[in-house]
Amino acid sequence: xxxxxxxxxxxxxxxxxxxxxxxxxxxxxxxxxxxxxxxxxxxxxxxxxxxxxxxxxxxxxxxxxxxxxxxxxxxxxxxxxxxxxxxxxxxxxxxxxxxxxxxxxxxxxxxxxxxxxxxxxxxxxxxxxxxxxxxxxxxxxxxxxxxxxxxxxxxxxxxxxxxxxxxxxxxxxxxxxxxxxxxxxxxxxxxxxxxxxxxxxxxxxxxxxxxxxxxxxxxxxxxxxxxxxxxxxxxxxxxxxxxxxxxxxxxxxxxxxxxxxxxxxxxxxxxxxxxxxxxxxxxxxxxxxxxxxxxxxxxxxxxxxxxxxxxxxxxxxxxxxxxxxxxxxxxxxxx
Amino acid sequence: xxxxxxxxxxxxxxxxxxxxxxxxxxxxxxxxxxxxxxxxxxxxxxxxxxxxxxxx
Numbered sequence: 138x139x140x141x142x143x144x145x146x147x148x149x150x151x152x153x154x155x156x157x158x159x160x161x162x163x164x165x166x167x168x169x170x171x172x173x174x175x176x177x178x179x180x181x182x183x184x185x186x187x188x189x190x191x192x193x194x195x196x197x198x199x200x201x202x203x204x205x206x207x208x209x210x211x212x213x214x215x216x217x218x219x220x221x222x223x224x225x226x227x228x229x230x231x232x233x234x235x236x237x238x239x240x241x242x243x244x245x246x247x248x249x250x251x252x253x254x255x256x257x258x259x260x261x262x263x264x265x266x267x268x269x270x271x272x273x274x275x276x277x278x279x280x281x282x283x284x285x286x287x288x289x290x291x292x293x294x295x296x297x298x299x300x301x302x303x304x305x306x307x308x309x310x311x312x313x314x315x316x317x318x319x320x321x322x323x324x325x326x327x328x329x330x331x332x333x334x335x336x337x338x339x340x341x342x343x344x345x346x347x348x349x350x351x352x353x354x355x356x357x358x359x360x361x362x363x364x365x366x367x368x369x370x371x372x373x374x375x376x377x378x379x380x381x382x383x384x385x386x387x388x389x390x391x392x393x394x395x396x397x398x399x400x401x402x403x404x405x406x407x408x409x410x411x412x413x414x415x416x417x418x419x420x421x422x423x424x425x426x427x428x429x430x431x432x433x434x435x436x437x438x439x440x441x442x443x444x445x446x447x448x449x450x451x452x453x454x455x456x457x458x459x460x461x462x463x464x465x466x467x468x469x470x471x472x
Numbered sequence: 473x474x475x476x477x478x479x480x481x482x483x484x485x486x487x488x489x490x491x492x493x494x495x496x497x498x499x500x501x502x503x504x505x506x507x508x509x510x511x512x513x514x515x516x517x518x519x520x521x522x523x524x525x526x527x528x
Contacts, residue, residue, distance in 0.1 A: 264495055271494045275501060278483055282508050412498065431476055 142214050143342055147335055149221050151367040154331040156228070157240045158188065158371020161327065164402075164422045165320045165372065168395030174309045181373050183313070184320040189369040191324030192361050197354060198413030199326055202268075203333025204340070204350050206245060207252040208260040212341030215468045216251045217334060222468075223247035223461025230456075231449065238449050239417035241330050243457040245269055248334065250458030254465035266454075269415050273450045276405055276416040277424025284401035284428030291393060292432070308392035315399035320372070322406025323418045328364040330415055335360050398425040420450065474520035477513045484509035 165188075166180040175183060207216070224240065224247035231238035245266070252260045295304050336356055339345035349355040402418070402425040409416040484506045491502025 267493065268495050268498065271490050271498075271502075274486065274490055275494075275505065278487065278509075279501075279505060281483075282505060282512070285512060286508070414498075431479070 139214070139342065142218075143338070143344065146214055146218050146221070146338060149218070149225075150331050150334050150338070151363060153221055153225060153240070153244070154328060154364055154367035155371040155374075157327050157331075158185075158368035158373075159375030160240065160371075161323055161418055162372045162375035164418060165316055165323060168392075168399065169312050169316045172309060172312065172392050172395065174312050174392070180316070184316065185369040185373045187317045187320035188324035188328070188372050189365045191321050191328065192365050194321060195325040195407065195410045196413075197329055197332065197356055197361070199329035199410055199415050200332035200336060200356060201350060201352075202265055202413045203245070203248075203330050203415060204337040206262055206265050206269075206333075207248055207337065208256075208262070209337060209340045209347055209350065211252065211256045211260045212337045213255070214338065214342060215472065216255050216341070216465065217248070217338040219251040219254070219465035219468050220244070220247035220334070220461050222464040223250050223457045223459075226460045226464070227453065227457040230460075231453075238453050239273075239419055241327060241415055241417050242269070242273060242450075242453040244330055244334065245415065246454035246457030247461040248337075249454070250461030251465045253458070254462040254469075270454065272409065272414050272416050273420065273454075276409060277420045277427075279408075280398075280402050280405045280421045280424035281428035281431075283404055284398050284425035285432050287401055288394060288397040288429050288432045291397060295393075305392060308396050311396045312392055312399070315396045315403065318403035319399040319406070319418075319422070322403045322410065324365060324368055325410040326406050326416060327418055328368040329410070331367070332356060332360050332364045335364070394429040398422065398429045401425040401428065474517050477517040477520065480509045480513035480516060484513065 162181070162184065165184040166175075166177075169175045169183070170177055170180045221244075224243040227243045227246070228238055228240055249261050249266060298304060336345065336349065339360075340347050340350060345357070349357075399422070402422040405421045405425070406416065406418060409421075487502045487506035487509060491499045491506070494502050
């Protein structure tokens with residue numbers, strides 16, 4: 138019975154990872170498709186490939202951090218199930234309300250809420266939650282800072298050139314590199330969050346030695362590969378949907394701006410992954426796009442959209458935590 | 473008034489304030505970002521001022 142429940146909760150975690158890739162596919166491939174550098178099917182495969190191989194490039198520090206957010210002695214199947222339920226419910230609710238929410242922060246909020254509901258606040262590792270919380274603000278601001286600086290530098294370098302067509306062609310090619318870098322960062326940071334949840338679950342259920350949480354490279358390969366496969370498959374399926382429905386709305390993006398935004402967001406994600414900090418890829422690329430837009434003029438930025446993102450920053454972790462707490466109590470009553 | 477410079481200065485203030493609550497091993501991130509935003513605010517204001525000077 139326990140094994141069956143364990144398999145079901147691991148499967149739910151992987152579905153969550155798949156949906157994460159599905160939602161974030163647009164961030165990785167929108168610019169290369171909009172500027173017709175790649176055909177939609179090529180862009181989807183390109184992004185999914187870099188999502189998948191991220192495990193071979195960046196360390197698994199984010200997974201390790203997520204696995205230790207809740208004291209491993211109290212992690213149980215019910216707790217992880219309630220945490221995932223809280224995160225999924227919050228994501229669906231915000232999608233219905235049209236609020237841009239971060240799956241990553243919903244997941245962290247869900248785990249924290251379920252942990253508090255089970256054993257109280259002392260089981261939550263506050264230092265790790267604090268680190269995640271401050272980077273909710275830092276990551277878009279860092280993306281914005283880097284993107285603005287990069288786009289101003291690039292404009293300064295190319296503004297005297299009369300070879301506009303050659304410059305445009307160069308940036309169209311560079312988009313392949315920047316989209317790959319962003320997909321790599323996305324795969325590394327987001328897939329590792331699910332890895333951390335699965336590792337915590339297996340340690341809590343005594344199916345995995347707690348020593349694996351002491352090192353960053355000790356996670357079983359099947360966890361690593363299954364999480365990267367789930368996010369890569371999500372990107373492939375999400376990519377198709379987004380290309381079909383959104384492709385035309387994004388044609389105003391210029392190759393140079395796309396390259397700068399993606400490169401800045403990728404650099405932010407690499408830094409966060411290297412330091413073991415879970416960040417939202419959506420918030421990061423949003424900050425970078427605002428940076429590129431504000432280099433032109435402040436009115437080029439849709440500030441009402443940016444304002445809605447800020448509301449999502451504030452409410453996601455506590456919102457998902459409350460839903461997860463209610464879910465845990467509901468699961469406890471049922472069992 | 474240069475709204476972009478004001479935005480960058482506000483971002484710098486946010487980064488400085490966040491540096492106080494950031495875990496010690498990463499508090500340098502907030503300080504470096506604040507410095508970056510101050511530089512951008514000054515550069516943006518200089519650009520704005522020079523454009524106004526040119527159009528007069």
